[in-house]
Amino acid sequence: MAHDTTSPAVGLPPDTKGPHSSRLGLVAVVATFGGLLFGYDTGVINGALEPMKSDLGLTSVTEGLVVSILIFGAAIGAIVGGRLSDLRGRRNNILLIALVFMIGTLGCVLSPSWPVLAFFRLVLGLAVGAASATVPVYLSEIAPYERRGSMVTRNEVMIVSGQFAAFIINAVIFQVWGEHEGVWRFMLAVAVLPAIALFVGMLRMPESPRWLVLKERDAEALDVLKQVRSEGRAEAEMAEVRALADEERASQTGGASDLGVRWIRRLIFIGVGLGVFQQLTGINSVMYYGTQLLTQSGFSASAAIIANTLNGLFSVLGITVGLLLMNRIDRRRMLLGGFTLTTFFHLLVGLSALLLPDGQAKAYFILVFVVLFVFSMQGTIGPLVWLMLAEIFPLKIRSFAIGLCVFMLWIANAVVALGFPTVVSALGIAPTFFIFAGLGVLALIFIYTQVPETRGRSLEQLEDQFRTQYS
Numbered sequence: 001m002a003h004d005t006t007s008p009a010v011g012l013p014p015d016t017k018g019p020h021s022s023r024l025g026l027v028a029v030v031a032t033f034g035g036l037l038f039g040y041d042t043g044v045i046n047g048a049l050e051p052m053k054s055d056l057g058l059t060s061v062t063e064g065l066v067v068s069i070l071i072f073g074a075a076i077g078a079i080v081g082g083r084l085s086d087l088r089g090r091r092n093n094i095l096l097i098a099l100v101f102m103i104g105t106l107g108c109v110l111s112p113s114w115p116v117l118a119f120f121r122l123v124l125g126l127a128v129g130a131a132s133a134t135v136p137v138y139l140s141e142i143a144p145y146e147r148r149g150s151m152v153t154r155n156e157v158m159i160v161s162g163q164f165a166a167f168i169i170n171a172v173i174f175q176v177w178g179e180h181e182g183v184w185r186f187m188l189a190v191a192v193l194p195a196i197a198l199f200v201g202m203l204r205m206p207e208s209p210r211w212l213v214l215k216e217r218d219a220e221a222l223d224v225l226k227q228v229r230s231e232g233r234a235e236a237e238m239a240e241v242r243a244l245a246d247e248e249r250a251s252q253t254g255g256a257s258d259l260g261v262r263w264i265r266r267l268i269f270i271g272v273g274l275g276v277f278q279q280l281t282g283i284n285s286v287m288y289y290g291t292q293l294l295t296q297s298g299f300s301a302s303a304a305i306i307a308n309t310l311n312g313l314f315s316v317l318g319i320t321v322g323l324l325l326m327n328r329i330d331r332r333r334m335l336l337g338g339f340t341l342t343t344f345f346h347l348l349v350g351l352s353a354l355l356l357p358d359g360q361a362k363a364y365f366i367l368v369f370v371v372l373f374v375f376s377m378q379g380t381i382g383p384l385v386w387l388m389l390a391e392i393f394p395l396k397i398r399s400f401a402i403g404l405c406v407f408m409l410w411i412a413n414a415v416v417a418l419g420f421p422t423v424v425s426a427l428g429i430a431p432t433f434f435i436f437a438g439l440g441v442l443a444l445i446f447i448y449t450q451v452p453e454t455r456g457r458s459l460e461q462l463e464d465q466f467r468t469q470y471s
Contacts, residue, residue, distance in 0.1 A: 073125020
């Protein structure tokens with residue numbers, strides 16, 4: 001499917017540099033603290049689990065519940081957060097999410113027993129899921145189309161940075177207070193700081209101009225655009241957004257009823273497929289169980305903990321490379337390349353586990369191929385899926401549709417996270433990674449046959465294209 005990706009959207013004036021550029025950059029920094037919290041709260045359990053087990057008397061069953069309940073909470077939070085974002089506004093929703101992060105974190109830190117801890121992990125999951133559905137929408141709607149890719153991807157940078165920070169902070173805290181039976185509480189407490197920063201920062205941030213237009217608050221929307229665009233660009237872009245919003249009001253779209261519209265149903269199918277296949281790469285099985293995987297590969301327990309930090313480091317490096325490439329390479333080409341690489345490294349991990357004799361060489365081969373898988377995944381598929389979910393849906397159902405897609409993404413995440421240790425235990429490392437490779441081939445077929453190109457087009461142009469193409 002060939003598309004012109006170089007022409008400016010609908011003849012809009014170029015997005016020139018100016019004071020508004022700094023304001024836009026500040027908006028991106030503050031909003032993506034939601035991504036940092038997302039990453040830290042999903043990664044911190046890795047190091048906190050062992051001291052938590054002895055302190056609270058967790059069994060294997062309650063341990064699994066405490067770990068996985070956040071993921072199920074995130075699936076619910078994605079749906080609820082998407083709807084609240086449509087009703088209350090993107091900015092107000094992020095403020096609410098920051099408060100929920102604070103409550104959930106403090107509840108976990110002060111939990112006297114595992115049921116209380118599990119409840120507050122569920123609360124944290126609601127915030128994580130709502131952030132995953134709201135922050136990319138907010139960034140995509142406030143960014144000019146030329147910078148949309150890099151701005152939305154900053155959220156993914158903050159997610160993987162939060163996970164990496166959790167690995168490092170856990171190690172440091174364990175070195176300092178490791179003999180303290182409540183050391184896990186210190187690890188979890190750190191997440192209060194970015195939650196406070198997110199809340200205070202968002203108090204000074206503007207609402208999404210596209211959401212304001214949808215609520216017929218045009219003067220406020222223009223004022224926001226003038227904060228983050230040059231004067232001429234703000235006026236031209238406002239006219240485009242207003243025209244599209246009028247069209248959407250006339251078509252009475254906005255929620256589950258839109259599933260009856262063929263072209264919207266097709267887009268949601270594409271979005272769900274992207275989210276599910278992103279998780280079926282197994283990235284979170286590595287991020288949650290990396291230490292155990294490396295121990296089974298042949299590392300000692302202490303060496304595996306240190307080696308696992310490489311997964312966090314190369315996750316950050318990968319996303320940094322992805323950010324640099326995002327607006328230079330077409331989305332489809334990057335997705336196809338990313339799934340080709342991850343499938344290749346899945347095969348290499350499987351073959352190493354199957355063919356190499358047990359020992360240090362085997363352990364290091366598996367480590368290298370797992371790290372290269374993480375780097376490839378986070379440099380392409382990870383950020384691209386979040387970006388494309390923020391790009392492909394029409395304005396009035398954007399949050400509803402993203403909430404639905406991210407709900408399915410989290411359910412896929414939960415299934416992989418819960419099933420991975422059992423499958424590895426029953427089948428071994430090699431067959432498990434061969435299964436991931438097979439799923440990668442299915443993902444390549446899906447992308448090649450179903451996923452459209454979105455780079456270099458305004459959100460409004462994309463809607464016109466999809467309405468025509470899939471009606």
